[in-house]
Amino acid sequence: MKTAIRNTTAAMAAMLFGMAMAAPASADDKPTLAFVVNGASDFWKAAEAGVKKAQGELPDFNLELKYPSQASVAIQQRLMDDLVTAGVKGIMVSAVDPKTQTDGLNKIASETALFTTDSDAPKSKRVAYVGSSNVDAGKQAAEIAKKAMPDGGKCMGYVGLLGADNAKERIQGFKDGLEGTKISLVDVRGDDIDQTRAKANVQDTLVANPEINCMVGFYSYNTPRIYEALRDAGKLGQITVVGFDDDPITLGGVKEGTIAATVVQQPFEWAYQGMKLMAAYVKGDKSAVPADGLLIIPTKIIGKDDVDAYAAHLKAMAGN
Known part of the structure; x- marks a missing residue:
């Protein structure tokens, strides 16, 4: 008898499960x-x-x-x-x-x-x-460097993913924007989005490449790590820093003048x-x-005089 009851219960469960699977999605289901x-x-x-x-x-x-x-x-x-x-x-x-x-x-x-x-x-x-447009953003970063270093200089770049198109295009845009100037991009160091490694890359540059007088952070967290490494080494203000994006540390550095300016995305x-x-x-x-498959959201340069208005804009977007 117990076996028969178990078999009947299992059969009913299977039938109900099958009905549930075959039933249409409820009106409350949303894609x-x-x-x-x-x-x-x-x-x-x-x-x-x-x-x-x-x-x-x-x-x-x-x-x-x-x-x-x-x-x-x-x-x-x-x-x-x-x-x-x-x-x-x-x-x-x-x-x-x-x-x-x-x-x-x-x-x-x-x-x-x-x-x-x-x-x-x-x-x-x-x-x-x-x-x-990462190429255009790279060119804007070059504009920051040219304004900050009219007499020329040697830059080191830092980025998370060297193989990513956004990194390659920003770097290429930066190089293109420097053509005809006395400023050069010596090399770019990747960190695979490891922020400890990102800071270490900057520290290594300070020791191994004393000729570098410009640093470019191509990903959002690279500029803060540059700032921290220079601060710890007592070199803030001695090396031109070109930033990307709007990390609070980056915006703070721009406002105090230790970061030349930053290219912000949206x-x-x-x-x-x-x-x-x-x-x-x-x-x-x-x-x-779009017919070409590209919906481009413009980037812009935020300098010292723009920080407060931009920070207020960010706060408003966040609903604070």
Whole structure:
């Protein structure tokens, strides 16, 4: 009798499970869109705020921002694979290394709507790129260097991912902007988004390359690590520092004059505009996708006289 009861219960459970799997999704179910970054950094806090604002205007979607546990192609790919398995309808990603990720990105693009941001993957089957022109941003960094060093100088660059398109394009833009001047970019040191290593790279330069009188931080956290290394060595103000992005340490250095200026991007707008574009695309409206697949959000230079107004702007965007 007990065996018969168990068999009957199991059969009923199986039937109910099958009915649940076959049943249509409830009206409360919402499609999910994900914004996947390339590694842990305070830089992405502005993007979180952009996702939050977009969520308020897209009540029919669930919007998420995801951090890979490490800045690794394999780990980022696994995160996106898991999102696809969970049923996300669209992914916007800052690819760790677009050139080596093409096959993996194409796999994602075959299963869900794929957009890129920050570091484009133009050879992939992504729908569109939403972000900065990194070449133009590099040229703006060169303008800062030229203004700060009219008599010339030797620069060392620092970046997280040497292989990423955003890094290569910023570096190329910087070099292009220096053509015809007495300023040169001697080398660029990578750190794989390891901030301890980022600071150590600067410290190593101070010892091994005393001729360097200019340092360029190509990723958001590189400039703060430059600042800290120079501060610890008692060399703040002795070496020209060209910054990228708006870390509080960077903005503080610009305001006090120890950082010449910084080129700021708009990750808030990447996320806000990007998620809205992706939502429209998923719903079948492709009219807002640019013909060339590029939605460029301009970068700008923030100097000493601009810091207070820019900081107030950031505070307002964050809703504080």
